[in-house]
Amino acid sequence: MDTAFEVRTHAGTERATEHGARFERLLGEHAHVLNLLDGTAALRGLAKRIRDVCGAHIGLAGPVEGDRLLVLRQWNGTWATGLHDLNVPTGLGLGGLALAEQRPVWVADYCRSDLITHDFDVPISADGIRTMLAVPMMRGGQVHGVVYAAMRAITDFSGRELDAAVDLADGGALALETAAAARRQREHAAAAERRRIAAELHDSVGAQLFRIGAELRDLRALAGGTALVERLLSLEEQLAETASAFRESVHALDHDRVDDGLTATLSRHCAEFQRRTGTTAQAVQVGAVPECDPHRERVLVAAAREALLNVEKHAGADSVLVSVIALEDGIAVSVADDGAGWDGVDDGGGIGLRSTADRLAQLGGTLSVVSNEDGGVTVRIRVPLP
Known part of the structure; x- marks a missing residue:
């Protein structure tokens, strides 16, 4: 018969195992979110994971840049450097063929294959590559990049490996x-911050420069000595040059005007929320989102701001993620926090x-408040588009 001590020890071991498994899941989710926000990290992970899922010697991954030009930005398992940052135009080589035909392609013996052009045989041979998959x-009918699995022997890929590579x-797409959308949002936010700084400089420093110039002119009018007049005139000229340079700087800060969209507006509110509360907040657009009327x-x-206000008042959260997602018939915005829940707010019951x-209901939309399995609350906001 087990003693009470043995039962407690067994239960403690089970809890430790459960907590460890949960921690691993959280680490995986954290890494996934980081990859969604960082294209470089996503490609690096793809180059490694394609080796794992296909049992390959080499993994390569690259985005489509510029005018349908594939660039191999990340690699894993290479011997040489010829494939590093290699430019692959549409239609050339294996990756260029996959890009042009928008489908997976593979060759059993790269340098002897009649299926592809042989513009890249030298770097391929330098890494000993024989069998290769691209x-x-x-996503949405658009090619965002290509991921490769390569073997240093003539072999084939099983159906399971091909399916895993496609998934x-x-x-990766x-x-x-998502990383591109996040980058655009950061650019929008940076442009908005530049405009804010420009406005503050214009209202503060610009006004001070004007006042100093006016005082110098008054002093010159009152000055009787020639030397003093000349000195004041020199200071006026220097001030005029400074004011001109200042105006040019303010114009440079303010010139990059962009049309604000839904996600850019939410990004600004997240930045204000973060400055006000110290809680990390970010807005992310997932995929292409259609424009909606003002x-x-x-x-x-307004709904997202109300959700952020409730996070501030009730959640005690360390971070908030605002997501904008296209639906078949409209747009959804979710506000998710990692706090301890909303005391006093039951299923959206707050005023x-x-x-x-x-x-939202007047527009045919809905709002729901749900508890997250791993803690925190998510507010789901949806509006249909006409």
Whole structure:
């Protein structure tokens, strides 16, 4: 019969194992989110994982850059450097063929194959590559990049390995698309911050320069000595040059104007939330999102702001992620936090959220508040498009 001590020890071991497994899942989810926001990290992970899923000697991954030009930006398992950062135009080699035909292609013996052009035989041979697979990263009918698995022996790929490679490439396409959207959002946010700084400089420093110039002119009018007048005139000229350089700097800060969209607006509100609370907040657009009319956009933004306010008041969160996603019939915005839950707010029962839900309902939209399995709360906001 087990003693009480042995039972407690066994239970403690089970809890430790469960906590360890949960921690591993959280690490995996964290890495996945990072990959979604960082195209370079996503490609690096693809180059490694394609080796794992296909049992390959070499993994390569690259995005489509410029005018349908594939560039091999990440590699894993290579001997030589000839394939590093290699430019592959559409139609050339194996990857160029996959890019042109938008389908997976593979050859059993690369340098002897009649299926492909042989523009890259030298770097391929330098790495001892024989059998090679190239899978385009497709999403929404667009190729975002290509991922390769290569063997240093003549072999083939099983159906299971091919399916796994395609699934991996599909995930890579989502990661590259999301990373590009995140980059655009950062650019929008940077442009908005430059405009804010320009406005503050114009209102503060610009006004001070004007006042100093006016005072110098008054002093010159009152000065009686020739030497003093000349000195004041020199200072005026220097001030005029400084003011001119200042105006040019303000113009440079302010010239890059961009049309604000839903995600860019939410990014600014996340930045304000982060400055106000110290809680990390970021807005991410997942995939291409259709434009909506100004009224729907205002209602979506107001709903997201109300959700952020509830996170600030109730959650005690360390981070918040605002996601914008296209639906078949509309747009969805989710506000997810990693806090301890919302005390006092039950299924969206707060006054602010109820009012927000009513405004969404007028547009045929919905709002729901759900608890996350690993802690925190997610507010799901949806509006249909006409």
